[in-house]
Amino acid sequence: MAMRVPVMVYAEDPVLRAGVTHQLRTRPEVEVLTSQDEARAAVSLVVVDEVDDAATRLLRRLQRTSPARTGVIVGRIDRESLQITVECEVSAVIRRSDAREDRLVSAVLALANGEAVLPGDLLATLLDHVGKLQRASLDPNGPTLSTLTPREVDMLRLISEGLGTAEIATKLCYSERTVKNILHGVTTRLNLRNRAHAVGFVMRHGLI
Template sequence: MTTRVPVQVYAEDPVLRAGVVHQLRPRPEVEVLSAQEESRAAVSLVVVDEVDDAATRLLRRLQRTSTTRTGVVVSRLDREALQLAVESDVTAVIRRLEATQDRLVDAVLSLARGEAVLPGDLVATLLAHVGKLQHSTLDPNGLTLSTLTLREVDMLRLLSEGFGTAEIASKMSYSERTVKNILHGVTTRLNLRNRTHAVGYVMRHGLI
């Protein structure tokens, strides 16, 4: 990337924040912002032991008041907390034990590109959970699996697993332009903000 991605790091525990900031600050791909520069952030990283009430309030605030793309660096995350995080528009989850410098930077860059970053086992857990909800929850927009083509479902599933546009194009034997056009068509048709919103939306409704 030609410009550095401005990142705001949040943590109630100053030691947790300092650890992540220490990892990110030397890297030329990112710019770690001060608290006073919050409005400049393109990416927000919330560092917590678990998604508790305080973390949930922060995630909800970011969802309501900012345009940043949000990731969570977390020690413990159960199924309910994962679902709550996704409902708060969190599109990257990194376990603290796996939060190496390269992993953190890769997550920030993926978030800046509008891509989701979820460990494979967490994706499987979330999909199983929302799949159960599909049968008991009515979507006010009448969204069903038939709303999406098989090709769209496959692309959204790959997107939810953290693959970029070029990787999806290679895996599905399409041109990158075709992938971009199809994903744009999904977001436009469902009145969604972007690809990340599309992934979170269809996952919450059990469609992938």
């Protein structure tokens, strides 16, 4: 009989943890571990609504301290969240709407075999992200994807679309003063002359 894959499930929400654990516990291919046996895990599954600050901290801890391969089961994921999972060496992303028993077990077995799991519609986003990493790596002195925060990226993208300060403030639910302060911080940090220069600079380096 094949060995069962030891899996550790992480979720701050006990309902999410119980749901995934219940689906896996009855399957002969999988051994669901308790926190006392965390070190034995071959696969770690992180179950979250979104990849927020708390989820990112957990993913970075697992990246640093655990030899297990990590998968994320997530309710909502966007480009920035996918970027974070790549940087944290996550090997599988599964939408919660797709997290049925067979799908979960298939993902666990794939992770245990060294494979990656990604929804088809996120593949293009991932390839775009990799392309930007490659372009950034061509200039070792240039900015990297960690140069800008997600909200700085959002603002610069809106400026590139022709929006003014008031429109950006309304769209992102910030005050105009906050928008001006954030954009001033970007131009100062990157030694740029103005907003147009900032947009052109980060677009050339593939950051937006």
